[in-house]
Each structure stands twice: as C-alpha cells, then as structure tokens.
Amino acid sequence: MTTAEWLDIGWVDQIPVRGSRTVQVEGGDDIAVFRTAEGKIFALLDRCPHKHGRLSQGIVHGGAVACPLHNWRISLSTGEALGEDKGCTPTVPVKIDGGRVLICRASTLKAAA
Amino acid sequence: MEHRPLKAETDAREHLVVIGNGMAGCRAVEELIARDSNRYRVTIFGAEPRVNYNRIMLSPVLAGEKSFDDIVINDAGWYAGNGIALIAGDPVAAIDRAAKTVTTRSGAIESYDRLLIATGSDPFIIPVPGKDLPGVIAFRDMDDVDTMLAAADAGGDAVVIGGGLLGLEAAHGLSLRGMKVTVIHLMPTLMERQLDEAAGWLLKNALEARGQTILTGADTAEIVGNGKVEGVKLKDGTLIPAGLVVMAVGIRPSVALARDAGLAVGRGIQVDDHMVTSDPAVLAVGECVEHDGQVYGLVAPLWDMCRSLADGLVEQPTGYRGSVTSTKLKVSGIDVFSAGDFSGGDGCEDIVLRDASRGVYKRVIVKDDRIVGAVLYGDTADGGWYFDLLKKQEDVSQLRDLLIFGQAFAAGGGAADPKAAVAALSDDAEICGCNGVTKGQVVSCIAKGSHSLDAVRGTCKASASCGSCTGLVENILTLTLGDEVKAGPKTMCKCTSFGHDDVRREIVAQAMRSIPEVMQKLHWTTPDGCSSCRPALNYYLLCALPGDYVDDQQSRFVNERMHANIQKDGTYSVVPRMWGGLTNPTELRAIADVVEKYSAPMVKVTGGQRLDIFGIKKEDLPAVWADLNAAGMVSGHAYGKALRTVKTCVGSEWCRFGTQDSTGLGVKVERMSWGSWMPHKFKIAVSGCPRNCAEATIKDFGIVCVDSGYELHVGGNGGIQVRATDLLCKVATEQEAMDHCAAFIQLYREEARYLERTAPWIERVGLEHIKARIVDDEPGREALRARFLYSQSFSQDDPWAQRAEGAEAEHHAPMARFTPQKELA
Ligand SMILES: Cc1cc2nc3c(=O)[nH]c(=O)nc-3n(C[C@H](O)[C@H](O)[C@H](O)COP(=O)(O)OP(=O)(O)OC[C@H]3O[C@@H](n4cnc5c(N)ncnc54)[C@H](O)[C@@H]3O)c2cc1C
Ligand code: HEM
Ligand code: SF4
Ligand code: FES
Numbered sequence: 054m055t056t057a058e059w060l061d062i063g064w065v066d067q068i069p070v071r072g073s074r075t076v077q078v079e080g081g082d083d084i085a086v087f088r089t090a091e092g093k094i095f096a097l098l099d100r101c102p103h104k105h106g107r108l109s110q111g112i113v114h115g116g117a118v119a120c121p122l123h124n125w126r127i128s129l130s131t132g133e134a135l136g137e138d139k140g141c142t143p144t145v146p147v148k149i150d151g152g153r154v155l156i157c158r159a160s161t162l163k164a165a166a
Numbered sequence: 167m168e169h170r171p172l173k174a175e176t177d178a179r180e181h182l183v184v185i186g187n188g189m190a191g192c193r194a195v196e197e198l199i200a201r202d203s204n205r206y207r208v209t210i211f212g213a214e215p216r217v218n219y220n221r222i223m224l225s226p227v228l229a230g231e232k233s234f235d236d237i238v239i240n241d242a243g244w245y246a247g248n249g250i251a252l253i254a255g256d257p258v259a260a261i262d263r264a265a266k267t268v269t270t271r272s273g274a275i276e277s278y279d280r281l282l283i284a285t286g287s288d289p290f291i292i293p294v295p296g297k298d299l300p301g302v303i304a305f306r307d308m309d310d311v312d313t314m315l316a317a318a319d320a321g322g323d324a325v326v327i328g329g330g331l332l333g334l335e336a337a338h339g340l341s342l343r344g345m346k347v348t349v350i351h352l353m354p355t356l357m358e359r360q361l362d363e364a365a366g367w368l369l370k371n372a373l374e375a376r377g378q379t380i381l382t383g384a385d386t387a388e389i390v391g392n393g394k395v396e397g398v399k400l401k402d403g404t405l406i407p408a409g410l411v412v413m414a415v416g417i418r419p420s421v422a423l424a425r426d427a428g429l430a431v432g433r434g435i436q437v438d439d440h441m442v443t444s445d446p447a448v449l450a451v452g453e454c455v456e457h458d459g460q461v462y463g464l465v466a467p468l469w470d471m472c473r474s475l476a477d478g479l480v481e482q483p484t485g486y487r488g489s490v491t492s493t494k495l496k497v498s499g500i501d502v503f504s505a506g507d508f509s510g511g512d513g514c515e516d517i518v519l520r521d522a523s524r525g526v527y528k529r530v531i532v533k534d535d536r537i538v539g540a541v542l543y544g545d546t547a548d549g550g551w552y553f554d555l556l557k558k559q560e561d562v563s564q565l566r567d568l569l570i571f572g573q574a575f576a577a578g579g580g581a582a583d584p585k586a587a588v589a590a591l592s593d594d595a596e597i598c599g600c601n602g603v604t605k606g607q608v609v610s611c612i613a614k615g616s617h618s619l620d621a622v623r624g625t626c627k628a629s630a631s632c633g634s635c636t637g638l639v640e641n642i643l644t645l646t647l648g649d650e651v652k653a654g655p656k657t658m659c660k661c662t663s664f665g666h667d668d669v670r671r672e673i674v675a676q677a678m679r680s681i682p683e684v685m686q687k688l689h690w691t692t693p694d695g696c697s698s699c700r701p702a703l704n705y706y707l708l709c710a711l712p713g714d715y716v717d718d719q720q721s722r723f724v725n726e727r728m729h730a731n732i733q734k735d736g737t738y739s740v741v742p743r744m745w746g747g748l749t750n751p752t753e754l755r756a757i758a759d760v761v762e763k764y765s766a767p768m769v770k771v772t773g774g775q776r777l778d779i780f781g782i783k784k785e786d787l788p789a790v791w792a793d794l795n796a797a798g799m800v801s802g803h804a805y806g807k808a809l810r811t812v813k814t815c816v817g818s819e820w821c822r823f824g825t826q827d828s829t830g831l832g833v834k835v836e837r838m839s840w841g842s843w844m845p846h847k848f849k850i851a852v853s854g855c856p857r858n859c860a861e862a863t864i865k866d867f868g869i870v871c872v873d874s875g876y877e878l879h880v881g882g883n884g885g886i887q888v889r890a891t892d893l894l895c896k897v898a899t900e901q902e903a904m905d906h907c908a909a910f911i912q913l914y915r916e917e918a919r920y921l922e923r924t925a926p927w928i929e930r931v932g933l934e935h936i937k938a939r940i941v942d943d944e945p946g947r948e949a950l951r952a953r954f955l956y957s958q959s960f961s962q963d964d965p966w967a968q969r970a971e972g973a974e975a976e977h978h979a980p981m982a983r984f985t986p987q988k989e990l991a
Binding site for chain 2: 060062063066067068069070071072074075076077078079080083086090091092104105106107110111112113114115116119121122124126128130131133135150151161162
C-alpha cells in the first residue's frame with residue numbers, strides 16, 4: 054500500500070524493541086528504521102557520518118544508536134553525532150498509523166540518492 | 167423514552183442533539199448549561215441503558231472498592247431538572263445531514279439544528295479465531311463489569327490480553343475478586359506507552375508478587391473453546407486455561423456513524439479548534455475526535471475540549487489547543503505516574519533516582535531547562551508537581567540539582583546546592599539506608615583514613631549495597647577533605663557508580679536475573695544503559711545463570727548479533743569451524759561452492775588455521791550457513807567474545823620431532839570448549855614439541871607437548887602489546903590437560919571483567935592467584951571444570967543452524983524494498 058507522500062513499510066511490531074530493520078532502496082543506500090525502548094520509531098539513512106558504518110547494526114540506547122564500526126553515538130531524532138564527534142546523517146520523517154510504519158517518500162529518495 | 171419533555175414540539179429554541187451519553191457528551195452539556203441554560207433544547211441519545219457515570223471508576227467498581235451508585239455523575243434528576251431528554255438504550259443508527267435528522271436503532275427519528283457526536287471509542291478486538299466466543303469481552307462499560315463480576319463469582323481462571331492501563335486494572339480487579347489471572351502482553355514491557363523499561367519491570371515484579379502471572383513478549387494465536395471460551399493459545403504453542411478472556415489491547419475512536427454520514431474522518435472525526443466537524447452544523451467531542459492530528463484516550467483532554475465547545479456554542483469562541491496528558495495507574499498499593507515525552511533524544515537530559523530498598527524509580531526528562539517528561543514508580547507524590555512544571559514550561563535550571571528529590575526538597579529554603587544540603591544534615595542523619603550508616607559515621611570513617619569512595623564502602627559500608635547514596639557520600643568526602651579525595655576505581659561506564667567487580671558480585675549475591683533488574687537494584691543513572699554496560703551486563707548474567715538467562719540480542723555488538731564479522735563496507739565475513747585446523751574434501755567443496763554461489767570476492771586462510779569467506783551480504787547469511795551446515799560445519803565464532811580457534815601443529819602423527827598427538831588433542835579441546843561466551847575473545851593452541859610451530863605461547867591457553875607430558879601456558883597475547891604466556895603447570899595426561907583448560911576458562915569467565923583479555927587479567931590479579939585456584943586447589947579446580955561443562959551443555963548449539971532454519975529472520979531480511987519507479991515491492 055502506498056500513498057503519494059508516504060511509503061508503508063510494515064508493522065511496528067516487525068522492528069525489535071531497541072533494535073532496527075532496514076528498507077532497501079533500489080539504486081541507493083538503505084534506510085534504517087529504529088524502535089527505541091520506549092517504542093518510538095525513527096528512520097535515518099543507514100550510513101554513519103564517520104566512515105559509513107551501518108547504523109542499523111548498532112546498539113540502540115536511549116534516543117541514540119552506537120555505530121557498530123567505531124562507536125560514534127548518533128541521535129535518532131536529528132541524525133547528529135553526539136558528544137565530541139561531529140557529523141550528521143540525513144533523517145527521514147516517520148509516522149505511525151494504526152500500527153503501520155510510514156516513511157516519507159521524498160526524504161527517502163533524497164537520502165538514499 | 168420516558169424522559170422526553172412533553173412541550174418539545176412547541177419549543178422554539180434551537181435543538182441540540184447529543185449522540186453519546188458518556189463522559190464527554192454530558193460534560194459538554196454541563197458546560198453549555200453553565201454558560202446559558204436556556205439557549206438550546208437538548209436531547210441526549212445513549213447506547214447504554216443508564217444515566218451518565220464516571221467511566222474511569224469502572225476499575226474501582228470491578229475491584230470492589232466502589233458501587234455503581236458511587237460513580238454516577240448525573241442522576242435522573244439532573245436530566246429532568248435541566249429539561250434534557252435522555253433516550254437511553256436506543257443507539258443512533260444513522261445521521262441524515264441533508265434532512266438534519268438522526269434515526270435510532272428502533273426507528274425513532276429526531277431532527278436537530280446542531281448535532282454533537284460524542285460516541286467515545288470502541289475497544290479493539292484482535293482478529294484471532296475464537297474472538298466471538300461467549301466469555302470473551304472487552305473492558306469498556308458497566309455491562310462488561312457485570313459480566314466480569316458474574317465470571318468471578320464462578321471463580322477459576324481469567325486471561326487478560328493487553329498489559330496496558332486498562333488491562334492491568336482489569337487484571338487487578340479480577341484477581342482481587344478471587345480469579346487466577348494471567349496477563350498476556352505482546353511487548354517486552356508492561357504499559358510501554360506510558361512507562362519506560364525500568365518502571366515497567368518494577369511494575370511486573372509487583373504484580374507477580376500479588377499472584378498474577380504476567381507473560382510479556384507473548385503473542386495470542388487463538389482463543390479456544392467449544393461453545394464458550396476455554397483457553398488462550400499463544401503463538402509459541404502455550405495453552406492457558408481461561409473461563410473469561412478480557413481483551414484490552416487498545417481502543418479505536420468510534421467513527422462509524424460520522425463516516426457513514428460523510429463527515430471528514432481521519433483516525434478520528436476531524437474537528438477544528440471549536441470542535442466543529444467538516445459540517446458546520448455538526449460538532450464532535452471526546453475520544454471519537456481527531457484534533458490537530460491527535461486523538462486522546464484519557465479524560466483530561468475532554469474537559470478542555472468541552473470548554474472550547476461550549477464557548478463556541480454560545481458564540482464566545484476561545485479555541486482548543488491540544489492537551490498534554492499524564493497517566494496514573496489505579497491499582498491500589500502500586501503507584502505509577504507518567505507524563506509527557508520520555509523517549510529521550512537530542513538535548514534531553516535524564517535525571518534518574520533509584521532507591522531499591524523502597525522500590526522507587528523516578529525519572530525526569532529535562533530539555534532546554536524545561537521538564538518534558540516524567541516517569542515515577544513507587545513514589546508518585548511529586549507527579550502533580552512535575553506535571554505542573556511541564557505544562558507551564560517553567561525554567562527549572564535553578565532547581566536542577568534537587569529536582570529529582572521532589573518539591574519539598576527542591577523548594578526547601580533555597581538551598582539549591584547539594585553540598586550545602588549535605589552540610590546542613592545533622593550527624594545522626596541516615597546516609598545509607600541499606601546499611602544504616604549515619605553522616606557522623608561516614609565522617610569519622612573518612613577521618614580515620616578512608617579517603618576515597620571505595621575506601622568508605624570498604625570500611626563503614628556506606629554506599630556499598632545499592633549505591634543510591636553515592637552522591638551523598640561523595641559530597642561528604644569533598645566537604646571533609648576538600649581536594650584530597652582520591653579518585654575511585656573506574657566505574658563500569660557513566661551509567662553507574664559501580665565498577666565491574668562490584669556489579670558482578672551483586673548480581674550473584676542478590677540473585678539478579680535480568681538487565682532491567684540490575685539497573686534498578688544498582689541504581690543506574692540512565693534508563694536503559696549504554697553500549698558499554700549493556701553488553702557487559704548481558705554477559706555477566708549469561709555467565710551467572712547458564713541455561714536460564716535469556717540472552718538479550720539488542721545488548722550484543724553487531725558481530726555477535728549477526729554471528730558474522732561486519733566489514734567496513736557493511737558486508738560480512740563467514741568463518742566456519744575447522745576443528746583443530748583439520749579439514750576434508752567435503753568441507754572444502756562446500757566452501758568452494760559457497761564462494762561461487764554467493765560471488766564472495768575473497769577467501770583467505772586466517773591466522774587461526776581456517777578459511778574466511780568475505781563479502782557476504784546480510785540477507786544471504788542464513789543461506790550460506792545452511793549450505794555450510796549441510797557439509798557438517800558449524801559457526802567458528804570468529805565474531806564473538808568466545809572461543810575462537812584451537813590452532814595445532816601436526817604433532818607426533820607426522821612430525822619427526824613430535825612428542826604427543828597435538829592435532830588430536832587440539833580437536834578434543836575445541837570440541838569441549840566451542841560455543842562458550844567469554845569476557846573477550848579466547849584463543850588456544852597445541853604444539854607437538856617445544857619448537858612450538860602452533861605459537862602456543864602467545865595464546866590465552868597454550869599447550870606445549872613434551873616427552874613426559876604437557877606444559878600448560880596461560881595469558882599470552884599477540885596483539886599490539888605482545889605478551890608471552892606464563893607457565894601454569896605441567897601435567898602428565900591428556901585428560902589432565904583438558905581438565906585444567908576447562909577450569910582455567912571458567913575462572914576467566916567468572917572473574918575477568920568484560921572486554922578484559924586473559925593477559926591484562928592475569929597481570930591484574932597475579933599469576934599466583936591463578937595457580938592457587940587451578941593448580942593447588944584440586945577440589946576447586948574440579949568445581950570450576952564442572953561449572954564450565956554444565957554451562958557448555960547449554961551453549962554448544964550452533965547459532966548458524968538455528969538461523970539457517972529461520973530463527974530471528976528479522977536480523978537478515980530488510981523490512982521492505984522500495985524501487986522508486988515501481989514503488990514498494
Ligand atoms: C475501565 C476504564 C478505566 C479508565 N481509566 C481512566 C483513567 O484512570 N484516567 C483517564 O484519564 N481515563 C481513563 N479511562 C478513559 C476514559 O474513560 C475515557 O477517556 C472517557 O470516558 C472518554 O469519554 P467519551 O465521552 O469520549 O467516551 P465515553 O465515555 O465512552 O462515552 C461515549 C458514549 O457514547 C455511547 N455511544 C456510542 N455510540 C453511540 C451511538 N451510536 N448512539 C448512542 N450512544 C452511543 C457509548 O455507549 C458511551 O456511553 C478509562 C476507561 C475505562 C474503560
Ligand atoms: C589487537 C587487536 C586485534 C584486533 C582488533 C583483531 C581483529 C580481528 C578481526 C576483526 C578478525 C576477524 C576477521 C574476519 O574474519 O573478518 C580477526 C581474526 C583473527 N585475528 Fe585478530 N585482531 C587483533 C589482534 C590479533 C592478534 C594479536 C593476533 C595473533 C597474534 C590475531 C590473530 C587473528 C587470527 C588468527 C584471526 C583469524 C581468527 C579465526 O580464524 O577465527 N589477531 N582479528
Ligand atoms: S590490521 Fe588487524 S584489525 Fe586491521 S584488518 Fe588487519 S587484522 Fe583486522
Ligand atoms: S563509521 Fe560509524 S563510527 Fe566510524
């Protein structure tokens with residue numbers, strides 16, 4: 054199911070709590086979709102601003118994910134590196150509707166391009 | 167229709183018809199009457215055959231704390247006295263907006279000038295087989311309560327599906343009424359929408375202590391029964407007997423009437439700031455509406471909505487601006503409060519207070535000097551205060567340090583400096599509740615030479631148990647010593663004031679069983695830890711509770727979660743186990759096939775005597791493993807804090823210098839120790855003679871065969887800082903070599919800190935300590951070995967095989983695929 058602006062990518066429950074899943078975008082980078090301990094859903098380009106680590110494979114804690122390659126902490130809501138590190142990963146707006154996760158089509162295309 | 171006023175037809179006033187005799191509908195009428203009691207003629211239709219009552223008090227009615235009469239808001243006299251016609255028990259079935267009429271189920275037609283829809287919500291019924299069986303009910307109105315009370319009279323088992331506010335209140339009531347209650351909750355944490363993991367865990371414990379069975383992470387497959395409900399079956403096959411099933415999994419705004427009438431409906435009936443729908447003659451209020459994209463499931467927003475609605479009806483519009491809500495669980499004796507946003511995020515700072523001895527957890531989330539959320543468990547006295555600060559968006563920077571202690575403390579005499587607060591304490595004020603230590607005792611122990619936190623913990627025991635008074639003790643140290651305070655040993659991470667050893671000791675001493683439990687009992691200062699402490703705690707629990715602890719996948723580093731090594735381009739490398747470095751044509755063929763089939767760009771012989779296949783995609787991993795499994799190979803754990811390889815040389819079977827069968831021994835050792843999780847990676851080697859071709863003296867455990875037996879070496883490391891092994895001892899037989907190896911591994915597993923290799927561990931504790939435990943103490947060694955083998959009986963389960971069979975498939979497959987031209991596949 055798709056609408057013009059939002060891509061329906063599946064049920065919230067398909068994403069493990071404190072974990073993530075990816076959305077493959079043909080011809081571009083994956084989008085990582087995270088679910089925090091509190092049940093909030095965030096989507097980011099699956100690419101660390103440091104050396105392109107797959108953020109979807111990191112450990113999620115609080116509102117951040119620790120990159121699996123060199124442990125930078127990336128904010129899930131803004132994509133900014135936290136602490137001393139500097140850099141930013143594009144974010145993708147998300148909305149939840151009746152338990153379904155929808156991500157913004159335009160941002161997905163832009164981020165993954 | 168007994169209340170219909172006789173003069174209705176001759177009444178010239180505008181006619182306001184209200185659909186829904188619930189909390190919002192009646193409140194709206196009350197607000198209207200308060201503004202202008204004469205303006206409208208009012209008729210209220212209610213589906214329920216009774217007057218308006220306080221729905222939130224159904225829980226206390228169920229629990230036996232209140233009767234229905236106690237919770238009535240407006241009795242028959244109110245309707246009559248205000249000239250309101252109440253038509254109860256005959257729901258409205260259709261709205262005709264063109265004719266401006268409503269039609270009830272019985273066929274009665276009523277025309278309106280203004281229509282107010284206040285139909286509330288419908289319980290969400292999960293679409294499983296058996297959902298319509300008698301005995302399966304929701305928890306929404308008085309009829310549901312009557313059904314539950316009748317079931318409780320008969321006794322027996324009840325299942326509540328849904329561990330949110332409603333479900334837990336139902337479970338509480340039923341259990342007070344004598345039923346044996348099981349709560350099935352899909353999420354890992356109870357009330358996850360209102361509570362964080364820590365508070366959810368405390369709540370679960372408290373409810374279990376009251377005799378309820380709480381199953382989290384449990385997914386309902388079906389409700390079973392012949393003619394009436396007999397039980398609930400979970401997706402994992404468990405069958406829970408039940409004579410009553412209460413579904414409390416959520417609510418949906420009741421919008422059917424509005425949608426059929428062609429009004430704009432999103433998640434709820436869409437209204438503007440004056441609660442007017444897409445038709446100017448039709449208003450809507452309560453849980454059935456969507457305002458500014460929000461729908462609500464609590465009463466507080468209704469009050470605000472009803473005020474704006476009434477202002478609009480008397481043409482003095484004000485406008486509703488949305489509501490911030492807070493939640494309290496109405497289960498007597500268990501205090502839970504939550505408000506605002508507790509999901510953290512940028513610029514958000516958590517202030518956490520945990521008091522294990524009182525079962526208290528408090529968390530206040532501050533952003534830009536304003537409170538944005540609060541979660542309180544056990545002590546909710548300050549909930550109202552925090553909520554007030556939150557709603558008013560007050561600047562709390564002045565209160566910051568004392569905020570978490572509550573209003574009385576923070577507002578107390580402007581002593582906004584914690585040190586001043588501590589200085590002001592009298593000598594007999596209790597500092598450490600767990601060990602009953604007063605401020606005077608702490609001061610005198612510092613005076614006697616305990617100049618660090620650790621020394622204080624070691625002498626007078628203050629802050630040595632739960633750690634909640636650590637801040638106080640530290641302040642006393644600075645007050646007493648000024649700058650002479652010695653920095654304590656490194657803490658595990660910034661989430662705790664405890665070091666690794668303290669945490670491990672307490673896990674065992676207090677028989678802790680889960681990560682949230684450790685965080686609560688040891689007063690973690692963050693809600694769910696960080697990427698340093700979570701993997702460590704997961705390991706410590708795994709080590710302490712073999713066979714029992716359920717591994718937390720989300721607390722594992724990527725490689726251990728994926729059972730493969732992530733490479734810098736995001737692909738993975740796969741290293742199957744080759745026992746003792748031996749292989750055969752079947753294995754080699756299978757590896758060659760995998761390399762071709764999945765176009766692996768490189769295969770490399772590792773330094774650990776096995777083959778590493780590079781460039782495998784995450785999605786292909788399960789298929790690759792299935793192919794390798796088919797040829798008899800299992801995971802080599804090249805990715806884990808675990809046994810990696812056992813490197814061997816050819817030994818006496820072939821080599822002219824060989825003294826023993828080093829290859830054969832290597833295979834046996836690897837078969838014994840593979841699959842075990844360790845504080846860090848662990849490598850073993852067996853050389854057939856002192857020429858040591860297998861480089862056994864830079865391994866964690868190295869065996870060098872000699873004519874008279876086996877030299878056992880420990881604590882070696884290649885790495886950045888090369889360290890040759892220390893000689894542990896010499897033994898005569900293969901069996902003794904294996905036994906010592908097992909005992910050494912277990913000692914390392916139990917005593918080393920997470921991420922500490924054997925080399926730094928031995929340098930820290932000293933070789934003599936290791937010798938005393940492994941060589942000199944035979945019963946001790948035997949016990950260590952037995953513990954290792956016991957734990958191995960649970961861990962030698964090939965993780966690849968489980969994944970190849972489809973376990974945890976979500977780790978490998980993307981959730982969706984998006985082809986920009988073709989949209990979603
Ligand atoms: C057991 C329980 C405990 C709760 N506890 C709390 C709590 O602690 N705190 C809190 O803030 N909230 C609580 N709530 C939620 C709170 O009760 C609701 O937010 C509130 O009742 C919503 O008011 P409403 O008027 O929108 O809907 P309701 O009160 O449900 O009123 C809607 C009414 O409309 C009637 N109706 C529906 N369709 C028609 C029709 N076609 N024709 C005629 N009538 C119709 C329904 O029968 C119902 O009587 C609780 C709810 C329940 C069930
Ligand atoms: C000091 C930090 C070290 C790091 C971070 C490190 C990292 C790694 C990594 C990531 C792999 C896996 C490669 C893959 O399969 O994708 C690996 C494998 C290996 N490393 Fe290291 N290594 C370190 C030190 C050493 C040292 C000191 C030695 C030997 C003296 C060593 C010997 C090996 C061997 C033999 C393998 C292959 C293991 C196997 O077959 O399972 N490493 N190492
Ligand atoms: S240098 Fe060490 S860490 Fe780097 S790739 Fe080679 S083995 Fe791995
Ligand atoms: S690539 Fe993410 S931290 Fe280096």
